[in-house]
Amino acid sequence: MTAAEWFELAYKVIGGLGVFLVGMMxxxxxxxxxxxxxxxxxxxxxxxxxxxAVGVGVIVTTIIQSSTVTxxxxxxxxxxxxxxxxxxxxxxxGANVGxxxxxxxxxxxxxxxxxVFIGAGFVPYLFGRKQTPRAIGKVLIALGLVFLGLxxxxxxxxxxxxxxxxxxxxxxxxxxxxASVLACVVVGCVLTFVVQSSSAMLGITVALAITGxxxxxxxxxxxxxxxxxxxxxxxxxxxxxxxxxxxxxxAHSTFNVIxxxxxxxxxxxxxxxxxxxxxxxxxxxxxLFSINAADAAxxxxxxxxxxxxxxxxxxxxxxxxxxxxxxxxxxxLVTWIRPDKGAGPKRRLKLxxxxxxxxxxxxxxxxxxxxxxxxNLTIEGFAKTIELLQADTDQPENAQRVAHLEQVTDNxxxxxxxxxxxxxxxxxxxxQATRGYALIRISDELxxxxxxxxxxxxxxxxxxxxxxxxxxxxxxxMKEIARQVGEFLNxxxxxxxxxxxxxxxxxxxxxxxxxxxxxxxxCERARDHHLQRVRDGSCDALAGIAYSDIVTAFLRIKNHTVxxxxxxxxxxxQRRESxxxxxxxxxxxxxxxxxxxx
Numbered sequence: 068m069t070a071a072e073w074f075e076l077a078y079k080v081i082g083g084l085g086v087f088l089v090g091m092m093x094x095x096x097x098x099x100x101x102x103x104x105x106x107x108x109x110x111x112x113x114x115x116x117x118x119x120a121v122g123v124g125v126i127v128t129t130i131i132q133s134s135t136v137t138x139x140x141x142x143x144x145x146x147x148x149x150x151x152x153x154x155x156x157x158x159x160x161g162a163n164v165g166x167x168x169x170x171x172x173x174x175x176x177x178x179x180x181x182x183v184f185i186g187a188g189f190v191p192y193l194f195g196r197k198q199t200p201r202a203i204g205k206v207l208i209a210l211g212l213v214f215l216g217l218x219x220x221x222x223x224x225x226x227x228x229x230x231x232x233x234x235x236x237x238x239x240x241x242x243x244x245x246a247s248v249l250a251c252v253v254v255g256c257v258l259t260f261v262v263q264s265s266s267a268m269l270g271i272t273v274a275l276a277i278t279g280x281x282x283x284x285x286x287x288x289x290x291x292x293x294x295x296x297x298x299x300x301x302x303x304x305x306x307x308x309x310x311x312x313x314x315x316x317x318a319h320s321t322f323n324v325i326x327x328x329x330x331x332x333x334x335x336x337x338x339x340x341x342x343x344x345x346x347x348x349x350x351x352x353x354x355l356f357s358i359n360a361a362d363a364a365x366x367x368x369x370x371x372x373x374x375x376x377x378x379x380x381x382x383x384x385x386x387x388x389x390x391x392x393x394x395x396x397x398x399x400l401v402t403w404i405r406p407d408k409g410a411g412p413k414r415r416l417k418l419x420x421x422x423x424x425x426x427x428x429x430x431x432x433x434x435x436x437x438x439x440x441x442x443n444l445t446i447e448g449f450a451k452t453i454e455l456l457q458a459d460t461d462q463p464e465n466a467q468r469v470a471h472l473e474q475v476t477d478n479x480x481x482x483x484x485x486x487x488x489x490x491x492x493x494x495x496x497x498x499q500a501t502r503g504y505a506l507i508r509i510s511d512e513l514x515x516x517x518x519x520x521x522x523x524x525x526x527x528x529x530x531x532x533x534x535x536x537x538x539x540x541x542x543x544x545m546k547e548i549a550r551q552v553g554e555f556l557n558x559x560x561x562x563x564x565x566x567x568x569x570x571x572x573x574x575x576x577x578x579x580x581x582x583x584x585x586x587x588x589x590c591e592r593a594r595d596h597h598l599q600r601v602r603d604g605s606c607d608a609l610a611g612i613a614y615s616d617i618v619t620a621f622l623r624i625k626n627h628t629v630x631x632x633x634x635x636x637x638x639x640x641q642r643r644e645s646x647x648x649x650x651x652x653x654x655x656x657x658x659x660x661x662x663x664x665x
Contacts, residue, residue, distance in 0.1 A: 129168050134297060277367060548590060
């Protein structure tokens with residue numbers, strides 16, 4: 068082959084792989100969009116029942132179209148305490164089965180119709196007004212890209228089937244001996260780790276096989292190696308996690324490595340079994356997966372793509388069935404390999420205890436303390452945000468601190484919610500249930516406050532990046548609004564702490580209503596002044612956009628703070644209306660403008 072031919076081969080294969088990977092990524096995103104609610108319900112089915120856990124893994128991975136994504140998600144769940152190690156092992160086993168559907172999608176020989184799928188999908192994707200039609204259109208486009216990418220790769224590999232030097236070198240990996248099978252397994256593992264996608268490597272394997280570059284035995288051995296290579300991503304994802312997260316990732320690798328080890332020993336008989344199974348499949352099935360005679364390379368088995376998909380599915384299904392009764396032993400094995408060197412698994416939260424040793428009332432008190440700590444972090448984050456917002460230069464330390472606090476409060480909110488939900492599943496009084504729901508809502512509102520703090524940091528970064536400057540009037544208005552919101556947040560959190568059992572008619576709420584509506588009025592005036600500055604040309608347009616975003620963020624923080632008070636005592640809106648009616652003559656409380664909490 069000439070240099071030009073090698074170049075053509077390279078860009079066809081690499082380009083086809085790129086199209087294939089983009090298609091797989093789009094397919095995963097689109098399917099998650101269509102079935103997001105269903106996925107959440109499926110994960111909620113998790114119990115300690117092994118079959119149920121495996122079923123969840125199969126369903127979620129079939130929808131997501133990536134065992135790597137499922138496994139990384141499981142590692143995250145284990146790290147957050149949302150899933151036990153035993154449950155995670157079951158889901159991982161199911162994920163290995165669910166991911167084999169990709170092989171069957173690839174094996175369907177309709178690559179030449181990839182453009183048909185793209186053509187059918189772009190209309191609903193571009194012009195659909197609702198989310199579901201757009202997502203369905205994206206699924207069709209993604210399938211078209213997958214088939215088109217496979218077609219490009221197949222076309223790129225075709226010249227290699229007639230290249231004598233390449234064929235001679237390939238005899239090392241003919242999978243006709245134990246050593247060559249091991250060599251193929253290693254190659255498949257390494258390449259999958261490099262590409263970071265078992266689906267992509269499976270696509271390459273099918274493309275090589277249907278063009279006659281590699282025989283079925285070599286493709287089958289590569290598939291076994293790809294099953295090991297795909298586990299490395301989860302191992303990397305577990306770095307920095309707790310000991311159970313590391314064990315979950317290790318269980319995935321151990322499960323696949325042991326399976327490949329015994330499969331290598333029985334490899335000749337397994338390949339023969341797959342060959343017999345496919346040859347005796349119903350005619351309509353073989354016609355669906357059979358390569359067109361005009362497209363097949365000389366001497367290539369027309370059912371080779373189906374055989375590769377069956378090899379992939381057969382290995383993972385058989386491995387799961389074999390390991391399922393011994394799942395607890397797998398948990399013990401990875402626990403022995405990766406012992407906990409500390410005093411035991413530690414919770415990220417400081418005060419939440421073991422529900423088996425505390426009463427619901429004490430559990431509520433512990434949750435109160437954790438929410439109070441969360442409030443202190445929120446106040447710190449708001450203070451750092453205001454300091455950064457009013458500075459003339461960049462302050463990366465404050466920005467990093469706010470981002471860190473936002474992540475911490477995300478974790479606290481999640482764990483407080485899980486803890487209190489478990490508490491309220493026990494026998495609790497109406498007062499305890501009301502208090503528990505209030506704490507869940509308060510933790511959500513506090514986390515939302517820090518979300519808007521992080522937005523304020525981004526708005527300030529935009530001003531500095533584009534070298535924009537607010538007018539003195541705008542800067543002064545922003546400073547005053549920030550002061551009012553900061554005072555309101557501090558007052559509201561003190562109120563929440565002191566009134567965890569507040570009477571619904573507490574008179575202190577009146578003062579908080581006055582503060583909240585004063586902030587709403589200040590934001591409205593700031594917007595009016597901003598529009599006036601835009602009209603008279605004294606305000607830079609881009610700086611004005613950032614200023615408007617900043618004022619809106621402060622208003623949202625005020626609204627979330629209102630919700631904190633409302634979670635404690637309720638009926639905020641009714642009281643504000645009542646207070647406005649009482650003070651209408653004196654105009655003590657001006658009518659609020661679009662500032663009601665969400």
